[in-house]
Amino acid sequence: MWASMRMPSDPSGRSASRVQAGQAPPWSLVQDFLRHPQRRFLFGATAAAAQICRELPIAGILDDHFPRSAFCDVPVIRLSQARPDSLVVATQLGRPASAAAALTASGLRHCDFFSFARWSGLLLPEVRFWSGFTDQTAAHLQELAWLRSRLADELSVEVLDRLVQFRLHADVSALHGFTELQTQQYFEDFLELRRDGEVFADVGGYDGATTAQFLQTCPGATQCWCFEPHPQNLRLIETRFQDDQRVRVVGCALGEQAGTATMAGHGSVAAISTHGTLSIPVRTLDSLQLPHLTWLKMDIEGSEVSALKGSAQTIARCRPRLAICVYHHAGDLWEIPRLVLNIDSRYDVYLRHYTEGVVETVMYFVPLK
Secondary structure, eight states: OGGGOOOOBOTTSOBOOOOOTTOOOHHHHHHHHHHOGGGEEEESOSHHHHHHHHHSOOSEEEOSSOSSSEETTEEEEOGGGSOTTOEEEEOOTTOHHHHHHHHHHTTOEEEEHHHHHHHSOOOOOOOTTTTTHHHHHHHTHHHHHHHHHHBSSHHHHHHHHHHHHHHHHOOGGGGTTOOOOTTTTTOOGGGOOOSBSOEEEEESOTTSHHHHHHHHHOTBOSEEEEEOOOHHHHHHHHHHTTTOTTEEEEOSEEOSSSEEEEEEOOGGGOEEOTTOOEEEEEEOSGGGOOSOOSEEEEOOTTOHHHHHHTTHHHHHHHOOEEEEEOOSSTTHHHHHHHHHHHHOOOEEEEEEEOSSSSOOEEEEEEEOO
């Protein structure tokens, strides 16, 4: 299936991403980019752009929204000011399709960051939530084929096929069918959420936005548990729901075992890390012995597998709907469904993706009726 999804080859025999009609293949632009320093431009003042700036002299950064005149000591100009013969690497990784459309509309030769990283020969750090994904995906195609056979609808299969194609070939065109749909994330129609009686666990509460959307969607909800270990985020949530007695805010992370952990980062990307300096408490969901739970959501920056293991008894007893993020580690796509379905196989499995880029892939488990 996916093993046969081979991209066209360049003259050296390397596989290449799909090429739109009238465009030179990406490896050709990368070669020209390396040969012509005065024509080198990057689209987007981002971390990916900074990586390239550390390796090569860059003529300019194209960015209509960056507030300063320079980035990494490189001049920042508007897209409309780009010279016609510019050679551009799109470094806006969050919206690769929109970036490509804007550059094509401007008549500029361009390629995506993944193609550039692949063919430039530069030792660029791997993109976050991308490290090791190609090799691990190629090594687990049998597991992914099993997952494909368990998916409940055609859209889930299409999402999986696109993600696997992108992971195997760094083929950004595989992502071009995705759009920004984060307002819909976690609240799909097939969940059949009820106005009354729902009990929700929001694991990875961040600022409480998902909890608030749940309460708006299910105004007659019985209770909502919101778990958030970072003190700054925790204060936001406590203030937000201080007058709603249905919301129980718990200042801890969830894991396989109770104890302590260290956290690094802040805001929405705060995560458990051995390199962290902030000590946080860890509990298991099972230790709460919840009598009732109808919906469990997890977005905890790569700790989902551990938290699910510590939730196994609750899942087996309550059989809640599950919405679990599966993009932080390569293995999440097959390890998380194996784990959940080993707890209880009586679930339909859905897969959705909510951005143009590599983040916000969610796997849903809906109890069979």
